[in-house]
Amino acid sequence: MDFRKLNLYSNFFSQCYDRSRHLTPGYLKWLYEENPSGQVIGFDAFFSEDLAAHYVCIPVNFYFNGNETKGLLSLNTATHPDHQRKGLFVEIAQKTYQHAKKNGFEFIIGVANSQSSYGFVKKLGFQLVKPLDVKIGIGLPKKSAIDKSYYQMHRVWTRELLTWRCNNPSKTYQFNKISKDRIVIHTNTGIAGIKAILYDSESYGLNDKSKTNKLNFNPLRIWIGIDPLRKWNHTFYFNLPDTLRFSPLNLIFKDLTGQNRLLSSEKINFTGFDFDAY
Numbered sequence: 001m002d003f004r005k006l007n008l009y010s011n012f013f014s015q016c017y018d019r020s021r022h023l024t025p026g027y028l029k030w031l032y033e034e035n036p037s038g039q040v041i042g043f044d045a046f047f048s049e050d051l052a053a054h055y056v057c058i059p060v061n062f063y064f065n066g067n068e069t070k071g072l073l074s075l076n077t078a079t080h081p082d083h084q085r086k087g088l089f090v091e092i093a094q095k096t097y098q099h100a101k102k103n104g105f106e107f108i109i110g111v112a113n114s115q116s117s118y119g120f121v122k123k124l125g126f127q128l129v130k131p132l133d134v135k136i137g138i139g140l141p142k143k144s145a146i147d148k149s150y151y152q153m154h155r156v157w158t159r160e161l162l163t164w165r166c167n168n169p170s171k172t173y174q175f176n177k178i179s180k181d182r183i184v185i186h187t188n189t190g191i192a193g194i195k196a197i198l199y200d201s202e203s204y205g206l207n208d209k210s211k212t213n214k215l216n217f218n219p220l221r222i223w224i225g226i227d228p229l230r231k232w233n234h235t236f237y238f239n240l241p242d243t244l245r246f247s248p249l250n251l252i253f254k255d256l257t258g259q260n261r262l263l264s265s266e267k268i269n270f271t272g273f274d275f276d277a278y
Contacts, residue, residue, distance in 0.1 A: 006032070009076075012051050016078040022170035023076075030169055031075070031276075036160045037061060041072060041100055043092040045083075053079040053088035055096055057108060060274075061156040063148065064107070068156055072100055074110030074120075074252070075276055090123050097124075101256045108254040111275045113247040120252050129251040130265040135223040137237030140176070140184060141197070141230065150229065154269035159204040166206075171278055177203065187278045189222060197223045199273040225271035226251060 006025040013023040032040045035058055042056030057072035064071075079089050097108060111132065112120050120126040135141070148154065166173045166185070174195075176184045183206060185199040222240070251270060255261040272278060 003029075008051060009054060012054060012080070013076070013078055015080060024170070027168070027170045030164075030167065031058065032056065034164060034167075035059065036158075036164055041096060041103070041105075042076075043095045043099075045088045045092050047083060051080070052083040053092055055089060055092045057096060057100070057110075059105070060109070062107075062109070062153050063151070063156060064153050066149070069106050070104060071107040071109060071256075072105050073275060074108050074112075077116070089119065093124055097254070097256060106255070106257050107261075108256065109270075110252050111249050111277075112252050113249060115247070117250045117252065120254075124254065126252040126254045127262050129253050129263045129268065130226065132224050132226060132249045132251060132270075134240040134249075135232065135237045136194075136220065136240045137235060138220055139236055140178070140221075141200070141223060141232065141235050141237055150267065151269045152264050152267035155274045157199075157201070157204065157273075159206055162199075162204055162206050165273065173198075175206075185273065186221070189278065194220045194222055196272060196278050197221050198271065198278060200271075223272070224249070224277055225274070226265070226268050227271065228266050229269070 003025060006028045009028055010023055010025050017023070038059035040056040040058050042054070044051060044055075045053040055077045057074050060071055060073045062069055062071055077089060077093075079086075100108070108126075110120070110126075117128060121128050171187050174186045176186075178184060181203055182201065183199070183203040184197060186195045186197055189196045223237070251263075251265075251268070253263045
């Protein structure tokens with residue numbers, strides 16, 4: 001994908017979104033081309049020579065019922081204001097899923113806000129699994145009692161994938177090396193004094209020599225995701241009130257195998273690092 005096309009997408013997002021400053025050609029190159037799991041899959045819709053709609057998913061690997069499985073993370077979707085309510089998104093999304101199924105991808109997973117959830121569920125056949133939890137507090141929360149045999153579904157991370165994720169050009173990441181095998185990765189939220197906890201698990205050899213920077217203080221922190229094995233009792237973390245959230249974020253899932261597989265909301269590990277939260 002050449003720079004002209006990435007620049008086209010970046011300019012297009014600026015016409016569609018109020019919050020699109022991070023969607024630069026450099027960021028899109030990192031996301032669309034440099035992912036070790038593979039390049040994006042998606043489609044565009046044009047009106048004459050003008051881009052009218054754009055949708056892509058990035059390849060991801062998850063353990064699903066104990067087996068490593070290839071799927072897609074639904075990410076960038078946009079329709080130009082002049083071409084909305086014409087069914088363009090549904091059309092290019094269906095083409096994306098058909099193409100994905102033919103190429104061996106078994107599922108689509110994603111996070112949708114309250115406005116877009118309806119279209120994914122009612123028009124594209126997604127399961128609305130559950131809203132993501134949002135916790136806010138101080139200090140480090142207790143480490144999840146990781147039991148990979150318990151989870152129906154959780155993300156596959158390796159050193160290569162973690163390094164790529166931390167190379168997001170639109171963000172600076174910091175980490176606490178808690179032990180030889182455990183790191184906690186943070187980033188700024190854009191709100192003064194509040195950090196986001198994105199990852200708290202195996203380090204896979206990622207250390208202080210990586211591109212990340214060590215965090216030397218303990219600000220107010222926010223955690224977004226689903227993890228039924230993480231214990232929040234006896235911590236200084238609380239549910240963020242709905243009135244303080246920009247929009248509820250819903251985990252959505254679509255099986256591509258024809259088996260009509262569904263996710264159990266009580267057996268999923270999915271955190272802010274697993275999607276493009278920050």
